[in-house]
Amino acid sequence: MxxxxxxxxxxxxxxxxxxxxxxxSGSTFTFKNRCDYMVWPGILSSAGSTPLDSTGFDLSPGESRSFQASPGWSGRFWGRTGCTFDANGQGSCATGDCGSNQISCNGAGATPPATLAEFTIGSSSGTNSQDFYDVSLVDGYNLPMAVDASGGTGACGTTGCVTDLNRMCPSELQTGDGQACKSACEAFGNPEYCCSGSFGSPDTCRPSVYSEIFKSACPRSYSYAYDDATSTFTCTGADYTITFCPGSTSQKSSRDPSGTATNASPVLPKAPEPEDDPNGSSWLPSFAIGGSSRRIPNxxxxxxxxxxxxxxxxxx
The missing domain is CATH 1.20.5 (Single alpha-helices involved in coiled-coils or other helix-helix interfaces)
Structure with missing residues (x-):
């Protein structure tokens, strides 16, 4: 008995x-600013996704802010820089501006060039429980960014671009004041750079000399439209931290115990890479694998x- x-x-x-x-279920997105200047994050939710509590806000150096996303949410984040807003919250930004004339972007996306973090959060029901995320330079680059997953299961690699591409941006891709670096598509509009027209497939659109510059500096980020194999990451049941200027030595978190800024080159935490598996497949996204639901409060x-x-x- x-x-x-x-x-x-x-x-x-x-x-x-x-x-x-x-x-x-759901994921928490935490934004951190380790830059030594103000950043104005922008948020764009995809059609059909429940919007987050903000579409744009200011983030001072050293500050962080979190938002909760519902299951199935998808959208993108980016950082706006060089913004000027008046007492009524009206104004514009030098890079990443969304054209809303406000701190909130109100459903508008980033004006290129801008570094983008893109997410699709898994559903709490059905087979699509896996999250997909990436950092994209397809629309150009304006500031360093890293995405870190915590508490999830699966590969859950850290991705992003910690290199200051503005310092190595070819002159023909530079914006007028050098605060951002355009993509070759935006700069020239050629189909082979934009992966459009007869170049609109993975077989016909190949890396260009310009996308290779981005890829060499930031190997885990999207450098052109069909750069999926080495740029898309997956995780299940995770929360995510989006850090602006993750390699900055101007903030306390990047200093040694004595408070003196270190001179070490910024690096992303170890993430699975193709060479970890002789077949190059140990970390590749699997669209067929399911996973557990979200983490439970302890x-x-x-x-x-x-x-x-x-x-x-x-x-x-």
Whole structure:
């Protein structure tokens, strides 16, 4: 009888655990500014996605801010720089401007060139539980950015571009004041650079000398439209941190214990790369693999487990 009660309780506990896992979902996006200047992040939710609580805001050096995204959300983030807004919140930005004339972008996207972080969050139901994310330079570059996944399962690699591409931007791609670097598509409009027309497929659109410059400096970022194999990352049940100027030595987090700025070159944390697998496939995104639901708050899960164990033992 005691064995039967224990088995029954264990089954119920497992069932409740799965129900909680299924019921709590979504991802938290945390934005951090490690630049030594103000950044105005922009947020664009895809059509059909529940919008986040903001479409644009200011982020001072050293400041962070978080937003909750619902299951199935997709969209993009970027940083605006050199912005000037008046007391009424009206104005514009030197790079990444969304043309809204406000701090909020109100459904408008970034004006190229701009470094973009793109996400598709998995659904809490069905087979599409896996998240997909990348950092894209297809629309050019304006500031360093890194995306880090935490608490998820799967490859969950860190991606982004920590190199200051503005310093190595070819003159023909530079904006007038050198604050951003255009893509070859935007600069020249040629189909072979834009992957359009007869070049509109992976077989016909190949890396250009310009996209190779971006790829060499930022190997985990999209450098042109069909750069999927080495640029798309996947994870399940994670929260994400988007850091502007992740390699900056001007902030406390990048200083040594004495408070003196270090001279070490900024690097992204180790992420799986093609050479980790002789076949080059150990970290490639798998569109067929499912995964678990979102993480469960520790307190809720702990008290649920304790309550059921108390109930179970009282039945023995």
């Amino acid at each position: 005691e064995t039967h009660s224990f088995v029954s309780c264990s089954f119920i506990l497992a069932l409740v655990f799965l129900m909680i896992c299924k019921g709590i 307190n809720a899960l702990t008290w649920t487990i304790i309550s059921f164990f108390v109930f179970c033992f009282s039945q023995l």
